[in-house]
Amino acid sequence: MNRQVKILLVDDNEDSLIALEAVLRPLQQQLFKARSGQEAMKLMLRNDFAVVLLDVLMPGMDGFETAAHVKRLDQTRDVPIIFLTGTDTGAGAAFRGYAVGAVDYITKPFDPWVLRSKVAVFIDLFRKNVELQQQAALLCELVRGDGEPSGGCQILSGFAERLRAVEEKLAALGEDRPDDKGLTEAVKDLADRVAAMRAAFDSVVL
Incomplete structure (x- = not known):
């Protein structure tokens, strides 16, 4: 409920x-x-x-x-x-x-x-x-490592940085082929999904 x-x-x-x-x-x-x-x-x-x-x-x-x-x-x-x-x-x-x-x-x-x-x-x-924050906090606990209180969140922070790098590469890929509408739409869809994942990780580590 x-x-x-x-x-x-x-x-x-x-x-x-x-x-x-x-x-x-x-x-x-x-x-x-x-x-x-x-x-x-x-x-x-x-x-x-x-x-x-x-x-x-x-x-x-x-x-x-x-x-x-x-x-x-x-x-x-x-x-x-x-x-x-x-x-x-x-x-x-x-x-x-x-x-x-x-x-x-x-x-x-x-x-x-x-x-x-x-x-x-x-x-x-x-x-x-609220549900997203609770799930993110639980994920942070599940990946907690090395006995450090913030170990799990540090791992998530690393994931967020890697996703950010992927976003940048996708943006560059879209710019390289501006006339290819099919590629542009596919890249944009993938970029949106990556951005949503990164936002979820960021909500934990901020």
Whole structure:
């Protein structure tokens, strides 16, 4: 059974928070509420959230400023942010939202089904990432060697370096035959697979 994940709802309007809770409750996850950017930051430093739903128009530190702070911190920079805003924020608001690192920008009133489906995607991604980290840690333990606490991770680090070298050779191979579309596509597919493997090893040793 999949464990519950944490979702953060940030809005200075209590009625909006209640509405968001009602929309997301069917997902059966842990819902946290914050009524300001400062309160949101405190919660994010204490919890691992799968996604943050962030209102743009808030007194004091608004949504854009809050998102900028979130993206500056190593502990929170990878948390997905979905902006929620009214229709009176201006034409450039969406661009500004993406510029500060948001993954989506939704205008109120929103379709509950659409919002719920978007949040469900990030729940699934969060769970898969946790599972990958757990599997990588287990692999690190399995290849632990020489009695050294970090021996297994050192071996994995060596694998990652070798895969990086393979990536470079594949890139050079593709550049040598730019007119051969069949070869280019095959090399790209192989390079993508190698890159995914290297990313998995990197997630352990970083």
